[in-house]
Amino acid sequence: MSELPLKLTQISPRVWILPRHPDKNRVQATVGMVIAAEQTILIDAGNSLHLARQIQATLAAIAAPPISHVVYTHHHWDHTFGACVYGVPAIAHRLSRELLTQMRQENIGETFLRTKVERNPRLILNWTAEDWAKFEIVLPTITYEGRDRLQFGDVSLELVHVGGVHAADSTVIRVVDDGVMFLGDCYYPAPGYENPTDQMLDMAMLASLLDKKYDTYIDGHNAPMETSFVERILRSRAVLARLNKARQT
C-alpha cells in the first residue's frame, strides 16, 4: 500500500515537525525532527507503527540523513508507541524508563487502546492486527536526570526535566542553536480529560519556561507558538485572574 508522504513543516534551519493532527479524535501528537548534518533525531515517536512508517518514508523522500535516536518528551502512548519501527536507541528521563517498564510489565498495548475506543467510539486509531503483532514498547537505553546536554554532530539538545501534573516524567527539549523548544504535554492537565479547557493549563509552568533565547515553543497537541503569542496568552490569563479575584472580594 503506497501512501502520499506526510506534510512536514519547517520551523528553523534544522527543525521540522509533523504537526499534531487537527482532529483531536486521532490523538496524534506533534513529532519533531532535528536534522543534523549526518543524522536525524526524532522528538517523540508517533502514536502507531503505521504513522512511524509514514514518518520514515517522508524523511527518506526529502533525503534527510538516517534517524539515529528518538527522544521522548514523556511516556504516554501517543508519544512513544511508534518507536519500535525505527530500530534506534531511545533517550528519556530516568522516570520515563521506569514508567515505560511498568507499562511493558502490565502489557499496555492493544487492550488498553481498544478500551479507549470502546469508551469513546469517535476515536480513530490506525492499528492493524499485524501492527500489534510487531509492536513493542521501546525502553530508553540512554537516560538522564535533572538536566543534560547532548551533542549530535553539529546539533546540541538540552534536556530539562520539568515534571508536572500531566506526567511526572515530562521533559522539555531545547534545540539550542535554533531557538526552538519542544514542550511535549508538560503544561497540560492530568490525562483523562476528553476536552480539557484552557483554564486547566499550567500557565505558571509555561511562564517559567519562557526564555529570551528561544523564539518558538512546540507542544504536543497545539500549533507551534511564537514567543509573542505565549506572552499574549500569559498576559490575558493574568488579567483574567485579577478580574476573578476582584469579583470574589
Ligand SMILES: [Zn+2]
Ligand atoms: Zn501526554
